[in-house]
Amino acid sequence: MAGHMSVLPYRCYLLALLAIAGAVFTTPATAFVWRKGNQLLRDDGSVFLFNGFNAYWMIVEAAASPSPEASRVSTAFREAAAAGLSVCRTMAFNDGGELALQQSPGVYNENVFKALDFVVSEAKNQGFHLIMPLVNNWNALGGRAQYVKWARAAGENVSTDDDFYTNPTIKQYYKNHVLKVLTRVNTYTNVAYRDDPTIMAWQLINEPRCFADISGRTLTAWVQEMAAYTKSVDKNHLLGTGMEGFYGSSTPDKIQRYNPVAYQAGTDFITAHQVNEIDFTSVHIYPDKWLPQGPQQSEENQIAFMRQYLWSHSNDSMKVLQKPMVVGEFGNNRMNPDFSEQLRNNYYSAVYDTIYRIASVSYSLGGGMFWQLFPEGMENYDDGFGIVLPQNPSVAAIMKKHSDDMRALAGRA
Numbered sequence: 001m002a003g004h005m006s007v008l009p010y011r012c013y014l015l016a017l018l019a020i021a022g023a024v025f026t027t028p029a030t031a032f033v034w035r036k037g038n039q040l041l042r043d044d045g046s047v048f049l050f051n052g053f054n055a056y057w058m059i060v061e062a063a064a065s066p067s068p069e070a071s072r073v074s075t076a077f078r079e080a081a082a083a084g085l086s087v088c089r090t091m092a093f094n095d096g097g098e099l100a101l102q103q104s105p106g107v108y109n110e111n112v113f114k115a116l117d118f119v120v121s122e123a124k125n126q127g128f129h130l131i132m133p134l135v136n137n138w139n140a141l142g143g144r145a146q147y148v149k150w151a152r153a154a155g156e157n158v159s160t161d162d163d164f165y166t167n168p169t170i171k172q173y174y175k176n177h178v179l180k181v182l183t184r185v186n187t188y189t190n191v192a193y194r195d196d197p198t199i200m201a202w203q204l205i206n207e208p209r210c211f212a213d214i215s216g217r218t219l220t221a222w223v224q225e226m227a228a229y230t231k232s233v234d235k236n237h238l239l240g241t242g243m244e245g246f247y248g249s250s251t252p253d254k255i256q257r258y259n260p261v262a263y264q265a266g267t268d269f270i271t272a273h274q275v276n277e278i279d280f281t282s283v284h285i286y287p288d289k290w291l292p293q294g295p296q297q298s299e300e301n302q303i304a305f306m307r308q309y310l311w312s313h314s315n316d317s318m319k320v321l322q323k324p325m326v327v328g329e330f331g332n333n334r335m336n337p338d339f340s341e342q343l344r345n346n347y348y349s350a351v352y353d354t355i356y357r358i359a360s361v362s363y364s365l366g367g368g369m370f371w372q373l374f375p376e377g378m379e380n381y382d383d384g385f386g387i388v389l390p391q392n393p394s395v396a397a398i399m400k401k402h403s404d405d406m407r408a409l410a411g412r413a
């Protein structure tokens with residue numbers, strides 16, 4: 001069943017013990033984010049609400065630059081801080097291919113790990129928390145297709161990329177990666193990732209889908225197994241799924257309504273987030289990609305759908321699952337035929353307004369993260385969703401206001 005238990009980090013017990021023993025200890029600059037019931041909390045027990053951004057590219061950019069320090073990672077954090085943002089979602093993997101962290105199963109490039117160390121260290125220095133997915137559903141940075149390729153090359157009888165969720169060898173590769181990253185000792189800070197409060201949460205996989213079993217059962221079983229494994233390695237950090245939020249066979253009435261164009265992606269929002277070791281729910285929202293093409297894609301319909309989608313999932317998170325919710329991604333694409341800056345600003349305002357209204361009800365929606373932030377000079381990474389804040393002052397101002405509003409709301413909790 002969904003957890004009613006608070007997930008107090010181990011470290012809190014440890015600190016209490018040390019205090020009793022009269023030992024001397026130092027408090028880290030940044031405190032762990034944890035949760036109690038359906039709220040995210042800071043170490044001191046106050047409500048944690050935030051405004052955040054996605055920057056999947058940091059591990060790549062830090063590794064591709066002459067040195068991590070010379071990369072645009074620091075600039076990105078500075079520009080984000082100016083908009084009041086305080087949480088960054090960025091990838092803790094790059095599997096196979098160019099500048100890979102994991103070059104082949106269990107074989108890691110130390111220079112790329114140092115690049116990731118720098119990302120974590122720089123987040124800490126600039127006062128950010130990180131949400132870090134551990135693998136990708138998609139091929140970008142390797143993903144589960146790369147794991148399946150590795151297994152095939154090792155002689156495993158695998159047919160499709162959906163074998164990622166069931167093949168024992170692949171599941172072991174994944175667990176090995178989780179262990180490797182979570183026990184990594186950061187070469188900049190000397191702190192193991194699993195002990196570093198800079199990291200707010202891990203996510204098992206970015207946007208999982210499993211067409212081999214559209215009921216969602218295969219994916220939920222995978223979430224169960226991997227969540228239990230991840231928590232066996234690291235009990236300090238919150239754990240999320242990284243899902244988009246599509247409903248599955250446990251709520252058939254909602255499939256039609258909220259999985260647009262009758263998406264049967266093989267995920268079940270409810271059962272996957274009922275897994276005890278999962279601390280918060282995750283949704284992404286892209287009406288421009290999900291609604292059927294044509295008149296249904298009007299600005300009005302997109303905004304209405306976004307509001308319904310977020311309310312429906314937050315109601316479920318609050319009442320059914322009793323866990324906090326995080327909006328892992330939202331954005332709109334400059335390549336859409338009707339794109340304009342005004343339309344983007346309207347959409348961002350509407351998303352922030354919805355997040356704020358939901359958070360106001362019971363502080364159970366932690367915040368949202370737009371997809372995606374770039375500093376200047378990274379056009380080659382842009383998928384059409386990129387925003388360079390200093391070049392887009394109108395949307396930056398909308399973000400700043402929402403950041404301030406969320407902080408003020410948390411202060412009134």
Ligand SMILES: *[C@@H]1O[C@H](CO)[C@@H](O)[C@H](O)[C@H]1NC(C)=O
Pocket residue numbers: 157
């Ligand atoms: C590989 O798996 C398929 C599907 O599960 C099965 O039909 C086939 O017999 C297997 N082949 C081998 C060599 O084990």
Ligand SMILES: *[C@@H]1O[C@H](CO)[C@@H](O)[C@H](O)[C@H]1NC(C)=O
Pocket residue numbers: 308309311312315
């Ligand atoms: C969410 O819950 C509120 C309060 O119970 C209700 O008014 C609203 O209709 C619900 N929204 C959705 C989309 O489920």
